[in-house]
Amino acid sequence: MDFSFSDEQHLLRKLAREYLTDRLPPERIGELADRAAGRDSTVDRELFEMGWFGDELGFVDLLVLFEEAGRALLPSAWFPTVAVVRPLLAASDELAEQIRNGRTCTLAWAADRARSALDRTPALPGLVGPGLLTTSRVLVPDLEQADSVLVLGLDAGRLGGLEVDTGAHPEVISRCPNVDGTRRFHDLHTDRTPARRVQLSATGIESLRARLWVALAAEALGVAGRALDFGIEHARTRTQFGRIIGTYQGVSHRLVDAYVRIELARSLVYRAAGIIEEGLTGDPLEIAVCSAAKTRAAGAAVFAAENSIQVLGGMGMTWEHPIHRWLKRAMTLNAWDGNPDTHLDRIGESIMAFST
Numbered sequence: 001m002d003f004s005f006s007d008e009q010h011l012l013r014k015l016a017r018e019y020l021t022d023r024l025p026p027e028r029i030g031e032l033a034d035r036a037a038g039r040d041s042t043v044d045r046e047l048f049e050m051g052w053f054g055d056e057l058g059f060v061d062l063l064v065l066f067e068e069a070g071r072a073l074l075p076s077a078w079f080p081t082v083a084v085v086r087p088l089l090a091a092s093d094e095l096a097e098q099i100r101n102g103r104t105c106t107l108a109w110a111a112d113r114a115r116s117a118l119d120r121t122p123a124l125p126g127l128v129g130p131g132l133l134t135t136s137r138v139l140v141p142d143l144e145q146a147d148s149v150l151v152l153g154l155d156a157g158r159l160g161g162l163e164v165d166t167g168a169h170p171e172v173i174s175r176c177p178n179v180d181g182t183r184r185f186h187d188l189h190t191d192r193t194p195a196r197r198v199q200l201s202a203t204g205i206e207s208l209r210a211r212l213w214v215a216l217a218a219e220a221l222g223v224a225g226r227a228l229d230f231g232i233e234h235a236r237t238r239t240q241f242g243r244i245i246g247t248y249q250g251v252s253h254r255l256v257d258a259y260v261r262i263e264l265a266r267s268l269v270y271r272a273a274g275i276i277e278e279g280l281t282g283d284p285l286e287i288a289v290c291s292a293a294k295t296r297a298a299g300a301a302v303f304a305a306e307n308s309i310q311v312l313g314g315m316g317m318t319w320e321h322p323i324h325r326w327l328k329r330a331m332t333l334n335a336w337d338g339n340p341d342t343h344l345d346r347i348g349e350s351i352m353a354f355s356t
Contacts, residue, residue, distance in 0.1 A: 005060070009064050017072075020072035024074065032181075033181030043076055053100060069219060070333075071223065071225055072222070077141075087211060106140055106143055106145075108149050109153075116139050117338060118205060118337055119209060124161070129192060135190055140186050141184075143188060148163050161198040164195050169190075169193050179332070182328075209337065211276055213290045214273055216294050220301040221301070223304075230308050235311055258300070266297075268292055268293045269296075269297050275289060287350065291343045299340055301330035309324070
């Protein structure tokens with residue numbers, strides 16, 4: 001595959017980075033992460049005005065935005081809205097139209113923490129009255145930041161969905177303890193709460209997972225790149241014993257190793273993005289590529305953040321420097337929908353099945 005970004009996609013990246021750098025500098029990210037709501041509602045409106053919710057964006061276009069959003073630690077429900085909710089919706093559904101107009105919506109699928117992978121989605125709960133829902137879901141990403149939530153479940157062997165307007169019913173939300181204040185997880189507990197059955201597309205759970213993995217991988221590239229930049233900036237300016245510390249091998253080798261991991265992961269992520277853009281065929285090796293992209297990119301993000309923290313020395317170990325927030329996002333991405341061991345097992349099984 002001859003993969004390269006178009007001039008329009010390069011411009012999209014440039015404009016996205018300029019906006020996010022200006023709108024969400026590290027000190028602003030820190031303020032939002034430590035705030036109870038953790039959200040600046042004007043950012044979602046501005047993203048809509050810039051076309052980030054538009055149907056005309058292909059997956060590679062979104063890949064560019066996912067990467068830049070990860071670089072800035074964008075604290076918004078925009079990511080689950082366009083990465084997983086919108087692909088699930090039939091184009092004619094009311095929620096799909098609302099998303100095109102800037103509504104944010106997240107996805108609730110896990111019934112318990114021990115079985116939180118997307119492929120373990122439980123049965124769709126039934127309505128207990130005319131449009132009333134009683135159910136519980138856990139580990140819902142960005143639930144407090146979203147306007148509504150799509151409760152996913154199996155309905156007669158197929159995926160089904162129910163939408164709950166959490167903006168009108170905030171009492172259904174309870175926050176989970178987690179390290180990343182910019183990407184929070186919550187529990188959902190409804191008790192005869194108004195809900196609406198949603199029309200879904202033909203997207204299957206395996207295709208949805210592959211799309212999510214690549215979206216998470218793209219975000220991880222952005223996290224990794226910014227974490228590495230923190231280390232490089234410090235290594236270029238900090239002096240020790242009369243020398244710039246970047247001239248010491250113990251410092252420079254850490255940064256070079258992180259760079260190599262990021263660039264190797266980047267090639268894999270862009271290859272996986274091309275597969276999603278062209279459309280999954282159901283080939284197990286295609287799924288394996290998407291799985292590999294997620295685990296390599298998230299692992300590179302953790303590695304880059306940890307090593308940049310070492311380069312920063314004592315300052316990197318405290319809240320005096322904001323890099324700890326990038327490490328926390330990297331750790332979140334690394335664990336989301338399968339830790340590295342889970343993905344490596346999947347990849348190994350695919351390779352063995354192909355070789356036999």
